[in-house]
Structures are given as C-alpha cells and as structure tokens.
Amino acid sequence: MNTTAEDGEPTEHVLIVTPFKESAHLIERYFDSVNRLTYPHRLISLGFLVSDSKDGTVEKLQDHARYIASQQQPWEKFHRISIFQKDFHYDLATNEDRHAFNVQIQRRQIMAKSRNILLNSALTEEISWVLWLDGDVLEYPATLLEELIGMDKDIIVPNCYWHSYNEEGGYDKNNWQETPESWEFQKTLQPDDVLVEGYPELITHRKLMIDMRHENGQTDLYYAVPLDAVGGTCTLVRAQVHRDGAIFPAFPFRHQVETEGLAKMATALGYEIWGLPNYLVYHYI
C-alpha cells in the first residue's frame, strides 16, 4: 500500500475524531497534545461532536479553531477543523456514577449514536485513516500517527493506561480477546443480551489487553496481538472499514454495542483487529 511518497513523506489524510461532553477543562491540554503530533498537519483533519454540555465546551473548541486558523504558522495548521453539536438530553442523576453497571448499556448506546453522527458528518472522501481519540486521552507519543499508520492494520489500538505521580494501571478494558470460556459463556445468553467489561456482577471471561503488557517477557513496543474488540480511547481505523459499513451499533450486535460492536462488525466484514500491549497512551484521571 502506498502510505508514503518516494521520499518517505506521508501522503495519506487522517481524521482525528473526538466526542466531547462537559469537557471545557480538558480542551487546552487536548490541543497541546494534538499540536505536538509530528505527522504533517496539512494531512490531519479534526472532527468534534459536542453533546449535552453547559460548561462552554463548544465555545472553547470554536475559540481554538479560530485561533489556529488565524495565528498558527502554515505548517502548524490542520487541514480542517469541524465542530458538530447534537444533544441527547441525557443527564445522569447526580448520585449516579457513569460507570455504574445499571447505567452502562444506556450510556454506551448514546455514545454509539454520538460516534456515528460524528463519523457521518466528518468522514470526507480524502480521508484514509480515522483515529478515534477520547477527549481525556492527553498523553501519547508525538509520533503516534506515523507509528500506528505504519503498522498498516485494519484496526489497531495502543494500550490505554492511567497514571498518577507514582502509580499506573490499565484504563481501557474494552480492548480484548475472546477465550474458549467467553465463547462458552455466550452460548448461555439471549440474542439481545449485551456484555460490558469490568463489572464483578458480570464475568465475561475475556482476556483484556491491559493485562497483556510485557506478557511472556515481551517488551517490544510494536509487539502486536490479535484482538476481538476495541474501546474508543485511542483507536486507529482504516477508513475503508467504516466506508464498508462498520459503524458503532446502538443495538446488540453479537452481544456488543458501541466500540466493541464496531469491532464485531469489522470482523464480520472480514477485517482484522490488532492491539499493541506495550505501546502506551494515558487517560487523564
């Protein structure tokens, strides 16, 4: 595949897509990180969908887009910045944790719709790769795009961790492999049952990529493992996979919704999914 010109310079357009909700406090750092990317900015477009935000998220995004258009040097400028808005009027009661098991499926269905709206609005014809990057994933190598695109996979995910000043741990539990036990377990489900990871009340028997770091003495940064599902914290998708119809189901597809559902759809279309257990990006905590 022709991903670079003869002089090694990249030639392919990348769309970085980020859904945002009540995230005004993250936008400064989000742009600091994106601005540091070494992939040519003229080949990068940014797309945002803002929902249900009363904290000035949209206005801050618009300010940044305007600033970039007027102040940045030509080589710093992105190809395009698009900001879309769609409210779902979905507010968790203040005493409800967004990770509580009973609100998970509903929340994931709204996330799925958000991602689909964003994709449909922002995927223009010049785009070869789509990077799903959550607004709270703020630390990653400046060379992220060259490195992930260079792997030339249909879908590829780094390992998303969190860290404090002296500790770190796995964050994105949605990058996983099926196991013989997980397939067995799924035979006991009703067709419309939806699975999610990380809840003691629901043991799914998947093997999570957060637990595969340095597995079997492997320390190579580019050590790749096949996966059966992905999260959306930082996920590179070949645009053709989306164009062929792999979207984020807001309905149960093979017992999954949203990003894991996307992975199941991509697999059904014959595409391959890979993860990089030793290549870390960090979620803000």
Ligand SMILES: Nc1nc2c(ncn2[C@@H]2O[C@H](COP(=O)(O)OP(=O)(O)O)[C@@H](O)[C@H]2O)c(=O)[nH]1
């Ligand atoms: N557009 C939109 N973005 C959302 C919504 N809920 C969360 N987000 C954003 O989607 C990303 C993932 O959500 P987050 O709550 O961080 O998920 P978690 O880290 O898996 O708990 C973040 O960038 C959020 O700001 C929503 O309903 N609509």
Ligand SMILES: [Mg+2]
């Ligand atoms: Mg998050």
